[in-house]
Each structure stands twice: as structure tokens, then as C-alpha cells.
Amino acid sequence: MRSKRIELVCPAGTPATLRAAVQAGADAVYCGFRDETNARNFPGLNFSTEEMAEGVRFAHAHGSKVLVAINTFGRVGSVDLWRKAADAAVGCGADAIIAADIAVLDHVARNHKQIRLHLSVQAAAATPESIGFYAETFGVRRVVLPRVLTIHEVATLNRAIHVETEAFVFGGLCVMTEGRCYLSSYATGKSPNLHGVCSPPEMVSYEEDIDGTVARLSGFTIDQYSPGAPVGYPTLCKGRFKAGDKTSYLFEDPVSLNAGSMIAGLSAAGVTALKIEGRQRGKGYVTEVVRTFRRAVDAVEQGSDTIEIDRILAGQSEGGRQTTGAYRKSWR
Amino acid sequence: MSLYATEGGLPPIARRIFPIVAGLPLGPMLTLSLRSLARRRPVMFERLGEHRSVRYFIDPVDLAFAFTIVPDGMRSVVRVVRKEEAAESSVVVRGPLLMLLGLLDGTLDGDALFFNRVISVSGSTEAVLALRNTIEDAELLPADLLGLSGSLASAMNAGILGGLETLRRLTRPEQSREEA
Numbered sequence: 289m290r291s292k293r294i295e296l297v298c299p300a301g302t303p304a305t306l307r308a309a310v311q312a313g314a315d316a317v318y319c320g321f322r323d324e325t326n327a328r329n330f331p332g333l334n335f336s337t338e339e340m341a342e343g344v345r346f347a348h349a350h351g352s353k354v355l356v357a358i359n360t361f362g363r364v365g366s367v368d369l370w371r372k373a374a375d376a377a378v379g380c381g382a383d384a385i386i387a388a389d390i391a392v393l394d395h396v397a398r399n400h401k402q403i404r405l406h407l408s409v410q411a412a413a414a415t416p417e418s419i420g421f422y423a424e425t426f427g428v429r430r431v432v433l434p435r436v437l438t439i440h441e442v443a444t445l446n447r448a449i450h451v452e453t454e455a456f457v458f459g460g461l462c463v464m465t466e467g468r469c470y471l472s473s474y475a476t477g478k479s480p481n482l483h484g485v486c487s488p489p490e491m492v493s494y495e496e497d498i499d500g501t502v503a504r505l506s507g508f509t510i511d512q513y514s515p516g517a518p519v520g521y522p523t524l525c526k527g528r529f530k531a532g533d534k535t536s537y538l539f540e541d542p543v544s545l546n547a548g549s550m551i552a553g554l555s556a557a558g559v560t561a562l563k564i565e566g567r568q569r570g571k572g573y574v575t576e577v578v579r580t581f582r583r584a585v586d587a588v589e590q591g592s593d594t595i596e597i598d599r600i601l602a603g604q605s606e607g608g609r610q611t612t613g614a615y616r617k618s619w620r
Numbered sequence: 621m622s623l624y625a626t627e628g629g630l631p632p633i634a635r636r637i638f639p640i641v642a643g644l645p646l647g648p649m650l651t652l653s654l655r656s657l658a659r660r661r662p663v664m665f666e667r668l669g670e671h672r673s674v675r676y677f678i679d680p681v682d683l684a685f686a687f688t689i690v691p692d693g694m695r696s697v698v699r700v701v702r703k704e705e706a707a708e709s710s711v712v713v714r715g716p717l718l719m720l721l722g723l724l725d726g727t728l729d730g731d732a733l734f735f736n737r738v739i740s741v742s743g744s745t746e747a748v749l750a751l752r753n754t755i756e757d758a759e760l761l762p763a764d765l766l767g768l769s770g771s772l773a774s775a776m777n778a779g780i781l782g783g784l785e786t787l788r789r790l791t792r793p794e795q796s797r798e799e800a
Contacts, residue, residue, distance in 0.1 A: 301753065302667075302753060302756060302757035303757060304756065304757045304758075304759050305756070305757070330749055330753070331669060331671060331746050331747075331749050331750035331753065332667050332668060332669070332671075332749060332750035332751070332752065332753025332754050332757075333753050336663075336666075488746075489745040489746040489748075489749045490744070490745070490746040492745040492746075493745065494741070494742065494745075496742075516737060517737075518735050518736050518737065519734070519735055519737065520735060569731070570729050570730065570731060570756050571726065571756060572729040572732075573729070573731075
């Protein structure tokens with residue numbers, strides 16, 4: 289269901305990045321508090337309550353919205369942290385809360401009826417039945433779609449539901465069911481969906497030996513780079529491992545999603561909002577990606593040719609490689 | 621991790637000037653500057669969390685000396701040290717001076733410099749990430765570090781940033797300059 293202009297939803301890990309995203313043309317910015325309640329809980333990242341309130345004021349003054357991600361899952365005995373984060377987001381004047389845990393959704397639905405609820409991708413809701421449940425039970429107004437659907441499936445889904453949908457168009461991909469990463473949990477003892485961090489930096493190390501650089505996570509070798517070769521941040525899903533006698537990216541190639549060429553298609557499929565991934569990325573990345581997508585979305589809305597988005601953003605993609613992911617699924 | 625930097629090194633004339641600069645009491649001057657910044661912008665240091673008491677070893681590879689920095693707000697300390705003292709710090713960051721200064725003022729992207737080996741980092745990844753995110757959000761300008769404001773600050777920012785950009789342009793490989 290979509291009748292208005294398509295909305296561009298952009299990431300911000302710090303107040304400076306929020307301002308950069310807004311100034312680059314974001315219709316909405318998503319961000320989180322500086323604790324375990326959001327899925328990008330890295331040191332030095334995220335917002336205090338005061339910074340969030342100031343960020344909301346800045347965004348509103350420039351005609352943009354702020355969506356607060358409280359999208360990890362509460363743990364037994366510690367759900368209060370998530371409830372307080374939701375209360376704080378409302379107090380800051382946020383335009384929506386993005387949540388996945390039914391305890392958080394329930395708390396917001398019962399106590400803060402005035403704020404919009406968006407269902408986080410962490411909930412991995414991809415059927416009319418599951419989306420209908422969240423909409424009817426908690427009044428969810430928008431669903432962030434898991435990155436497993438073809439564009440045809442997105443269109444079919446949109447015809448069968450009565451809430452807005454938001455689709456990822458750029459950034460990192462997760463080979464697991466949206467953050468339910470047992471690999472990371474096994475190796476580090478910390479879960480992306482419970483502690484908000486995949487490959488926690490305190491367990492990451494880079495070591496130099498005669499063959500180059502070895503990147504390790506919690507003692508496990510994730511990759512090895514020859515001297516002088518570009519290095520990467522070690523995540524288990526994008527590591528190079530030996531299986532049998534073949535060394536390869538066993539789980540997932542280090543490529544980034546770029547569905548910039550599919551904006552018109554996603555719009556026709558009924559998608560309300562396009563989402564850019566990357567709250568852990570810097571101002572330079574956010575500014576360039578948001579500005580490029582702003583131009584592309586505007587071009588599509590005006591019926592003109594899309595810009596050369598793949599070429600422009602190649603430098604911002606992981607490993608310099610891009611994919612349209614499941615939207616153009618060719619393996620089924 | 622070692623350094624494979626091929627660009628961003630200081631030009632010969634600047635290398636000749638730096639021994640003179642090194643004769644100045646750089647450590648106490650930078651300590652005062654950082655504490656003055658903490659007085660004016662205390663929230664900036666809160667972003668470091670527990671990592672504000674970490675000792676960071678900053679090694680500009682084109683200078684004969686290095687720095688240690690403990691960015692602990694009003695208790696911050698900067699020291700000029702010998703390159704051999706890296707082992708006593710939790711984090712070591714190495715790179716050409718102009719690249720390191722580019723990180724400080726936000727001209728350059730730290731991730732890109734690290735992943736492409738222009739700078740190297742060893743030690744606590746958590747502390748490095750906290751510092752990177754703090755600097756990223758701080759949007760520091762030269763005048764902030766010098767404690768200046770008003771039109772003098774604007775002139776100083778324009779002069780220093782313009783000078784640094786010129787130096788970076790001069791130190792780029794010839795082919796890159798032509799493409800630019």
C-alpha cells in the first residue's frame with residue numbers, strides 16, 4: 289500500500305552523522321541509544337538521551353523524521369532497559385520506534401499509543417500472516433522487510449497486507465535470518481540480537497606474520513591477507529575457510545547490497561520506504577550514499593532516467609563488489 | 621600489523637622544518653590544548669566511555685618521534701616519546717602525519733585508510749573503535765584545538781586546512797594528481 293512519494297530512510301551512528309544524513313537529503317534518519325537496546329551497540333557509537341532529543345529537534349527543523357531503533361531482544365530479568373529506552377524515545381519526540389521483541393512492541397502499544405511502531409527487520413516477518421499478527425496485536429504501521437524476498441514476492445506481499453513496507457536498498461547483507469547469528473554467538477558468547485553486536489570489537493584482533501595479516505575473532509582465524517592487500521573487519525559469515533581442500537568464502541561473499549537500479553521496481557511493488565544500512569559507518573559514507581540515493585529517488589519520481597548509481601557507489605561497497613541480492617534472485 | 625603507506629608522507633621541506641618544531645615543548649602544549657577542549661566540550665569525551673583512560677600511541681611515520689595520548693577530559697595528557705616506547709600503550713596507530721591529521725579534522729575516512737593500509741592499528745580494537753567514533757562525531761577544527769573563536773578561528777581554520785590540503789595534494793602520487 290503506497291500513495292505518497294517514496295521515503296528515503298538513512299542511518300546515523302552519531303549526532304554528527306545524523307546532521308550529515310539530514311543535510312544530504314534523508315526523509316528519515318534511524319538511530320539508537322548508547323546501550324544494548326539497539327543492534328549496533330559498538331563503543332563510541334549511538335546517542336545519549338540528550339543527544340537524541342537534540343537530533344530530533346535538528347531533523348524536524350529540516351523537515352526530516354527520526355526513527356529510534358530499539359530492536360534487540362530483552363533478556364529475562366532485564367526488560368526494563370528496553371522499556372525505558374522506548375519511554376525515552378517518546379520523550380525525545382521521535383517519530384517512530386523500530387522494534388522486534390513483542391515485549392517492547394507490547395509496552396509501546398499499551399503506553400505510547402501516539403507514536404508509530406515499525407517492525408524491525410530483526411523480527412524477520414515476511415508473510416501476510418506474521419505481518420497481520422503484528423499489525424493487529426500491536427498496531428504496527430510499517431514492516432522492514434527481511435532481505436530474502438524477490439521483487440515479485442515483495443509486490444505479492446504488499447497486495448496482501450494493510451501496512452507500509454520498508455525495503456533495504458544499500459549496505460551490508462546478513463546471511464542469517466536477520467541477525468539470528470549462531471556463528472557469532474558460538475564464537476564470542478555474545479548475540480547480535482541480544483547484545484546488539486556482531487563480532488564485538490573487544491574480541492577482534494589483527495596480527496602480522498611473515499605471510500601477511502591475520503584477522504581473528506575470539507581466537508578463530510577469520511581471514512588472512514597478503515602483505516599490502518586491503519584488509520576487512522572479521523565477521524564469521526564473511527570469513528575465508530578451508531572445506532575439504534578448497535579455501536573459499538564458505539558462507540557469504542563480502543559484497544554489498546545495491547538495489548539503486550531497482551528503485552522504480554520497488555516503488556511499483558508498493559514499497560513505501562527505502563532503507564540504507566550502515567549506522568556503524570562514518571559521515572563520508574553516509575553523505576555520499578544518501579546524496580546519491582536522493583538524486584536517484586528524485587529522478588525516478590520525476591520519471592527521468594536513473595543516475596549511474598552502481599558506478600557512483602562502487603567505492604562504498606564492501607570489497608568493492610555489489611549485488612541486487614534476493615530482489616533479483618537467480619538461484620531458485 | 622605493519623605499515624605499507626605509499627602516499628601522504630611529508631615532503632622534504634616539511635621534514636626539514638619538523639626537527640625545529642620538535643624542539644618546542646609539544647607535549648605540554650598539546651596537553652593544555654586537549655584540556656582546554658575538554659573544558660569547552662566535555663560531552664565529547666564522554667563518548668569514549670571507559671576508553672578515555674587508555675593510552676594511545678600515535679606514531680607519525682614521517683617524524684622522528686611519536687606521541688602518547690590519554691584522552692581523559694580535564695586529566696588528558698599528551699607526551700612526546702621515542703618510537704621504541706610503543707609496547708607500553710594499549711593501542712598503536714601508525715601512519716603518515718598528513719593522513720593522521722586528516723582523521724582528526726574529518727577530511728579523511730578512517731575506515732578507508734585502515735582497510736587500504738594507509739594507516740595501521742594494533743592493540744585493543746575496542747579502544748580504537750571508540751576513539752574513531754568519538755573523533756568522527758567531534759567534527760574538530762584546528763581552531764578548536766587552539767582554543768580560538770570568532771573571525772580569528774575562521775581565518776586559522778581556512779589557513780591550516782587549506783595548507784594541509786595543499787600538502788596532501790603535493791604528496792599524492794603523480795598519476796593520482798592528474799586524475800584529480
